[in-house]
Amino acid sequence: MSQENAIEVRHLTKRFGTNLAVADVSFDVHQGEVFGLLGPNGAGKTTTLRMITTLLKPDAGQVKIFGHDTATEGRLARSLFGLTGQYASVDEDISARENLMIFARLNGLSRADAKARTAELLAEFSLEHSADKALKHFSGGMRRRLDLAVSLITRPALIFLDEPTTGLDPRTRTQMWTTIRGLVAQGSTIVLTTQYLEEADQLADRLAVIDHGKLVKMGTPAELKRQVGGTVLTFTVNQAEQVKAAQTVLAQQGVGTGQLTGSQLSVTLARPAQLTSILEKLAQAQVAISHLTVNEPSLDDAFMALTVGQN
Numbered sequence: 001m002s003q004e005n006a007i008e009v010r011h012l013t014k015r016f017g018t019n020l021a022v023a024d025v026s027f028d029v030h031q032g033e034v035f036g037l038l039g040p041n042g043a044g045k046t047t048t049l050r051m052i053t054t055l056l057k058p059d060a061g062q063v064k065i066f067g068h069d070t071a072t073e074g075r076l077a078r079s080l081f082g083l084t085g086q087y088a089s090v091d092e093d094i095s096a097r098e099n100l101m102i103f104a105r106l107n108g109l110s111r112a113d114a115k116a117r118t119a120e121l122l123a124e125f126s127l128e129h130s131a132d133k134a135l136k137h138f139s140g141g142m143r144r145r146l147d148l149a150v151s152l153i154t155r156p157a158l159i160f161l162d163e164p165t166t167g168l169d170p171r172t173r174t175q176m177w178t179t180i181r182g183l184v185a186q187g188s189t190i191v192l193t194t195q196y197l198e199e200a201d202q203l204a205d206r207l208a209v210i211d212h213g214k215l216v217k218m219g220t221p222a223e224l225k226r227q228v229g230g231t232v233l234t235f236t237v238n239q240a241e242q243v244k245a246a247q248t249v250l251a252q253q254g255v256g257t258g259q260l261t262g263s264q265l266s267v268t269l270a271r272p273a274q275l276t277s278i279l280e281k282l283a284q285a286q287v288a289i290s291h292l293t294v295n296e297p298s299l300d301d302a303f304m305a306l307t308v309g310q311n
């Protein structure tokens with residue numbers, strides 16, 4: 001196992017009856033990175049996460065956490081990560097402080113240490129003012145922050161977040177992103193699942209796109225975007241009779257003659273740098289243009305191409 005890998009997943013497979021929920025999935029998570037599992041509803045993200053975190057037994061495959069096989073060294077592997085998300089179990093009727101105390105004690109901290117760690121986490125997650133309120137009075141955002149705080153009691157170097165911001169409003173979601181970035185800055189490795197492309201784009205260093213249980217693509221958000229095609233340049237030729245001249249310039253620049261709609265031309269650039277020389281040559285050919293736009297493909301485009309497009 002490479003020193004750089006926090007996790008190694010090999011040929012992970014899970015069936016529920018006839019439903020192949022996770023099909024031969026393999027990937028590595030490097031230390032210090034944010035690794036995103038991205039996919040539509042029912043793609044198999046949670047099932048994959050549950051197998052990695054030993055909550056669910058795989059039908060086949062192997063998982064190593066910091067070099068420790070979860071099948072043979074489960075207890076040790078489990079002690080090396082924190083888990084938060086859809087199945088975090090916190091008691092509704094007691095306060096945030098009491099919840100943290102209970103989990104700290106369950107994790108083997110002495111009473112004094114548990115108290116100190118609880119105070120630290122309440123401060124870190126801006127929960128001091130609500131620390132003594134029962135959880136049932138907490139907002140969704142406060143709940144998520146508490147869930148995360150609970151999973152950090154033992155200061156794990158590896159943290160799993162299952163859909164950390166599902167159901168949160170945009171402001172609270174942004175706060176959560178800031179919290180997650182803070183953990184990364186302190187050196188944590190993070191694995192998160194999300195259905196939100198923007199979240200994956202904002203947070204993840206690398207992404208595994210999962211669809212119908214299969215890993216369909218892996219790469220940085222930028223790599224995934226690049227795969228759907230490059231930058232698209234669109235402009236309108238002011239005088240209709242100059243369309244031909246514009247197309248000639250495009251062809252000479254090696255980007256084809258583009259797609260023509262009325263007097264509007266659209267071309268895909270292999271490199272953004274081609275833009276300058278195209279504009280220069282158009283000016284030299286005295287082709288006047290307007291309504292110029294340059295669009296980068298979004299992660300949405302990549303996701304659609306990789307998932308929906310394949311089925």
Ligand SMILES: Nc1ncnc2c1ncn2[C@@H]1O[C@H](COP(=O)(O)OP(=O)(O)OP(=O)(O)O)[C@@H](O)[C@H]1O
Nearest residue numbers: 016019021039040041042043044045046047048195
């Ligand atoms: N305990 C279970 N018993 C039977 N089928 C299950 C079970 N858990 C998951 N599945 C099925 O396995 C497939 C993958 O589900 P999973 O929850 O892993 O998807 P997901 O990508 O996490 O989706 P979501 O974004 O909706 O949480 C789905 O078809 C789901 O119905």
